[in-house]
Amino acid sequence: xxxLAMMLLAVLMAFPAVAHKPSDxxxxxxxxxxxxTGRWDIALRxxxxxxxxxxxxxxxxxxxxxxxxxDSIAALAMHRLLxxxxxxxxxxxxxxxxxxxxxxxxxxxxxxxxSCPHEGPTLAVEYSLLFDLDxxxxxxxxxxxxxxxxxVVLSAERPRQIVGGEAGGPLSQFAAYVHEGxxxxxxGFDHILFLLSxxxxxxxVRRDGNWQAAPDFKGSFWDVARIVTAxxxxxxxxxTLAALGIVSLPSRWVESAIALSVVLAALNNVxxxxxxxxxxxxxxxxxxxxxxxxxxxxxxxLPTGSLALSLAGFNIGVELGQLAIVAAFLPLAFALRSTWAxxxxxxxxGSAVIVAIAGVWLVERAFDMPLFAALxxx
Amino acid sequence: xxxxxxxxxxxxxxxxxxxxxxxxxxxxxxxxAIVLERLPEKSDxxxxxxxxxxxALAANxxxxxxxxxxxxxxxxxxRATGDPRFLGQAQAALSPWWTAVxxxxxxxxLRATLKQSQHDFPGALADLDRLLSVRPADGQxxxxxATIFTVQGRYADAQRDCAKxxxxxxxxxxxxxxxxxxxxxxDAAGAYRALTQALARPGExxxxxxxxxxxxxxxxxxxGDVLAAxxxxxxxxxxxxxxxxxxxxxxxxxxxxxRAREVAAMLATRTKNDALLxxxxxxxxxxxxRRSDFAAHRQELADRFAAAKQRGDxxxxxxxxxxxxxxxxxxxxxxxxxxxxxxxxxxxxxxRILAAAARASGDAGxxxxxxxxxxxxxxxxxxxxxxxxGASR
Numbered sequence: 001x002x003x004l005a006m007m008l009l010a011v012l013m014a015f016p017a018v019a020h021k022p023s024d025x026x027x028x029x030x031x032x033x034x035x036x037t038g039r040w041d042i043a044l045r046x047x048x049x050x051x052x053x054x055x056x057x058x059x060x061x062x063x064x065x066x067x068x069x070x071d072s073i074a075a076l077a078m079h080r081l082l083x084x085x086x087x088x089x090x091x092x093x094x095x096x097x098x099x100x101x102x103x104x105x106x107x108x109x110x111x112x113x114x115s116c117p118h119e120g121p122t123l124a125v126e127y128s129l130l131f132d133l134d135x136x137x138x139x140x141x142x143x144x145x146x147x148x149x150x151x152v153v154l155s156a157e158r159p160r161q162i163v164g165g166e167a168g169g170p171l172s173q174f175a176a177y178v179h180e181g182x183x184x185x186x187x188g189f190d191h192i193l194f195l196l197s198x199x200x201x202x203x204x205v206r207r208d209g210n211w212q213a214a215p216d217f218k219g220s221f222w223d224v225a226r227i228v229t230a231x232x233x234x235x236x237x238x239x240t241l242a243a244l245g246i247v248s249l250p251s252r253w254v255e256s257a258i259a260l261s262v263v264l265a266a267l268n269n270v271x272x273x274x275x276x277x278x279x280x281x282x283x284x285x286x287x288x289x290x291x292x293x294x295x296x297x298x299x300x301x302l303p304t305g306s307l308a309l310s311l312a313g314f315n316i317g318v319e320l321g322q323l324a325i326v327a328a329f330l331p332l333a334f335a336l337r338s339t340w341a342x343x344x345x346x347x348x349x350g351s352a353v354i355v356a357i358a359g360v361w362l363v364e365r366a367f368d369m370p371l372f373a374a375l376x377x378x
Numbered sequence: 379x380x381x382x383x384x385x386x387x388x389x390x391x392x393x394x395x396x397x398x399x400x401x402x403x404x405x406x407x408x409x410x411a412i413v414l415e416r417l418p419e420k421s422d423x424x425x426x427x428x429x430x431x432x433x434a435l436a437a438n439x440x441x442x443x444x445x446x447x448x449x450x451x452x453x454x455x456x457r458a459t460g461d462p463r464f465l466g467q468a469q470a471a472l473s474p475w476w477t478a479v480x481x482x483x484x485x486x487x488l489r490a491t492l493k494q495s496q497h498d499f500p501g502a503l504a505d506l507d508r509l510l511s512v513r514p515a516d517g518q519x520x521x522x523x524a525t526i527f528t529v530q531g532r533y534a535d536a537q538r539d540c541a542k543x544x545x546x547x548x549x550x551x552x553x554x555x556x557x558x559x560x561x562x563x564x565d566a567a568g569a570y571r572a573l574t575q576a577l578a579r580p581g582e583x584x585x586x587x588x589x590x591x592x593x594x595x596x597x598x599x600x601x602g603d604v605l606a607a608x609x610x611x612x613x614x615x616x617x618x619x620x621x622x623x624x625x626x627x628x629x630x631x632x633x634x635x636x637r638a639r640e641v642a643a644m645l646a647t648r649t650k651n652d653a654l655l656x657x658x659x660x661x662x663x664x665x666x667x668r669r670s671d672f673a674a675h676r677q678e679l680a681d682r683f684a685a686a687k688q689r690g691d692x693x694x695x696x697x698x699x700x701x702x703x704x705x706x707x708x709x710x711x712x713x714x715x716x717x718x719x720x721x722x723x724x725x726x727x728x729x730r731i732l733a734a735a736a737r738a739s740g741d742a743g744x745x746x747x748x749x750x751x752x753x754x755x756x757x758x759x760x761x762x763x764x765x766x767x768g769a770s771r
Binding site: 021022023024039041044045046048049054057058059060061062063064066067098099100102103105106109132133134135136137138140151153 | 403404405406407409410411412413414415416417419420421426462463465466467469470473476496678681682685686688689690691
């Protein structure tokens with residue numbers, strides 16, 4: 001008998017008799033600079049599923065029962081919504097609880113306020129409300145910025161979406177990504193240290209097993225130009241390939257290899273193996289660093305509407321940031337090149353320090369072991 | 379009754395609901411005792427039991443027997459209440475096995491049933507094929523696969539699976555399985571006769587009898603045998619007057635017969651179900667003194683289809699096509715929906731809305747699709763024949 005009922009169930013499910021609205025939540029986020037405000041409508045039935053709102057079990061949810069669970073509702077919501085900008089998590093909190101009505105019943109309405117430490121061109125929204133209890137649930141996100149609104153659907157299959165970066169026209173968008181590129185190379189110490197390790201010997205020449213001051217600025221300039229160009233060409237290639245999803249490498253592998261590249265580049269200054277062909281090393285390792293930039297760009301998110309423009313902007317930003325470093329480095333290093341301090345303290349000592357720092361990164365990244373954090377905690 | 383309940387508890391919300399989502403403003407109730415929402419278990423106490431089962435499962439989500447029980451009860455609840463949230467909850471119960479390549483048989487079968495309910499027919503068939511390759515005599519899996527084949531218009535495949543049920547299920551289940559396919563594949567008379575004979579034998583559960591009687595009524599209706607159809611529908615309703623699919627099918631029959639007033643009376647309180655609300659609105663459209671109800675229900679339907687579209691749902695294309703055609707008089711939109719729907723499912727009702735939209739919009743390609751399908755399957759349906767002839771005039 002029971003078997004029969006089940007068999008029938010299978011047949012009956014084919015009929016389109018299930019005809020209500022499934023579980024949806026309505027999320028509106030409005031961004032204005034680093035700050036944002038939001039509103040999140042979540043069905044009381046869904047909150048009952050997650051938190052058990054119906055305290056007295058009478059099958060009815062009263063305003064008193066909702067209010068009593070206000071803190072739990074806010075905690076659940078904040079736990080299930082992560083917004084980040086420029087790869088950094090934005091602070092978000094619930095400031096109000098009201099109710100409203102939708103076509104399928106009453107909803108709790110949460111008012112949200114947030115701010116992002118880093119104002120990137122886009123927001124990455126990671127949504128996980130109810131997916132564990134009802135995988136058919138959808139978050140319907142309406143993102144508002146600069147008077148424009150844009151809707152996306154967040155689902156268990158696609159819980160992460162990039163929004164924003166479309167407002168303000170192509171020029172301001174391009175500028176925003178240039179800014180991000182500059183920002184990234186300046187904050188990405190591993191890239192700077194790699195570049196410095198290759199540049200430090202550029203104002204010197206290797207003669208009879210010793211470093212000596214380079215005779216003229218022109219030679220040093222072209223040495224630097226070769227290295228920077230090789231690095232740039234290489235990382236532009238891999239950044240583009242990775243950003244367009246043509247090639248993808250595991251990020252732990254990439255980050256470890258980048259740390260290793262810094263160790264090798266700095267070691268070469270202390271125990272020189274490669275003297276003249278450093279641009280080849282710059283090119284080879286530059287390919288790796290490009291994958292690193294791509295990882296940063298992925299955190300940032302590219303607007304789908306203008307992928308190429310934003311990608312080019314980011315790349316150009318990286319080059320500009322890099323050129324600024326070179327412009328500051330080269331005259332200073334050239335002026336100091338004949339001093340004992342430059343060769344002993346800056347080149348040998350500096351490189352040794354870089355080897356040590358990058359060595360720690362290498363261990364941290366390769367074994368997923370935060371050494372600095374462990375030291376600080378101890 | 380339902381209206382009374384609403385009026386007593388959530389006057390404020392009900393008023394806001396009619397204003398629509400766009401202009402509704404959130405508010406803070408001024409009294410803790412105000413009832414904001416009635417949970418499904420309020421009207422069906424057995425759902426409180428399901429809630430307890432779900433809580434027990436949450437403590438031990440890997441317990442397959444328990445998970446299968448929760449999933450099965452949730453699917454039944456979805457069917458009984460018409461509420462798709464229960465389908466999502468059924469899927470959640472099966473989540474440890476949802477993406478597994480080779481889950482245990484009972485998880486696989488429930489998974490296939492849920493995929494079917496989401497109209498993921500290829501996904502459901504892949505699961506069922508795999509299950510039946512290991513357990514070829516699994517009656518439930520055979521019946522489910524036959525049902526999907528029938529919906530897709532693959533009648534020979536369906537009948538092959540139905541035929542295997544002879545040793546595994548009751549005569550009426552097997553007969554209904556076969557009749558579902560053969561009645562739209564050139565043998566409506568034979569299918570109806572076989573169903574009538576099988577129904578004459580006693581000793582079958584009311585659920586199966588309702589299924590078989592509804593199928594009989596639909597076959598009779600398509601053949602133009604109005605008296606037999608009406609009789610079968612009434613016999614089925616006497617066994618279960620609350621079955622949403624049955625009510626919808628009977629409403630369609632009554633609308634065809636110009637008996638809109640009866641539909642309006644039968645469905646007045648079934649507004650929560652989109653498919654039944656559509657039939658109610660169609661009836662009210664035809665009854666002059668119901669014009670104000672019609673306007674409100676038309677707006678409500680538009681809101682619900684808009685909400686479904688917002689979430690990316692394509693489950694109700696057949697219903698929406700009918701709404702666009704018969705209520706909004708938007709033949710091009712109806713045709714686009716009917717054509718998309720036809721790519722996924724090919725039941726008699728899918729053919730009929732395609733034929734109606736093709737006729738209204740004068741689309742030669744769609745008319746040819748209908749004519750070719752009629753010739754290939756030899757489906758007998760007086761309504762579709764009338765629409766096809768009208769198109770060629």
